[in-house]
Amino acid sequence: MRAFRRSLPMALLKAREAVMARFRPLxxxxxxxxxxxxxLRALTTADEFRAGELARVSSISMPSLSRILRTLEKRGLIQRGIEDKDLRAAQISITPSGRDMIALIAPHSERRYAEITAAFGADRLATLYGLLDELADCLGGSDGGDEEE
Structure with missing residues (x-):
């Protein structure tokens, strides 16, 4: 068995935790x-999403997404509508209050990205994004999105 420090899931988790430590307080x-x-971020990329698609692009399980949507809806940050073609399917979109929340947080988030870029290097970060996309693609885990975060 490979060394624990060379476990790919653990290396990815360690890197994720180091990155998220910059964003969690915000x-x-x-x-x-x-x-x-x-x-919320995913909802800024389209006018609306069906729940299954939103779960896929945000990498959240459907049961967890259902709870998250209830909370965000109660806060007035998202809204659910009925799809014309399938009355059972809800269409989820971000509200003006949700967009205001994004606008409030975005400049602070961008400062965190700037700090990470300065610490790691813009070229190395671009390479990392590319490698992570390639890894997800070759393992069948790509969401098909290429939007810059």
């Missing part, structure tokens, strides 16, 4: 979890 200041933020 999200907590606005009473948001990481998953809630991912949902």
């Amino acid at each position: 999200l907590h200041e606005h009473d948001l979890t990481e998953q809630q933020w991912r949902v």
Whole structure:
């Protein structure tokens, strides 16, 4: 068995935790979890999403997404509508209040990205993004998105 420090899942988790340590305090200041933020961010990329698609692009399980959507809806940050073609399917979109929340947090988030870029290097970060996308693609885990975060 390979050395624990060379376990790919652990290396990815360690890097994720190092990155998220920069963002968590900002999200907590606005009473948001990481998953809630991912949902809000995903909702800024399209006019609306069906729940299954939103779960896929935000990498959140459907049961967790259901709880997150209830919370965000109660806070007035998202809204659910009925799809014309399938009355059972809800269409989820971000509200003006949700967009205001994004606008409030975005400059602070961008400062964190700038700090990470300065520490790691812009070229190395671009290479890392590319390698992570390639890894996800070759293992069948790509969401198909190429939007810059």
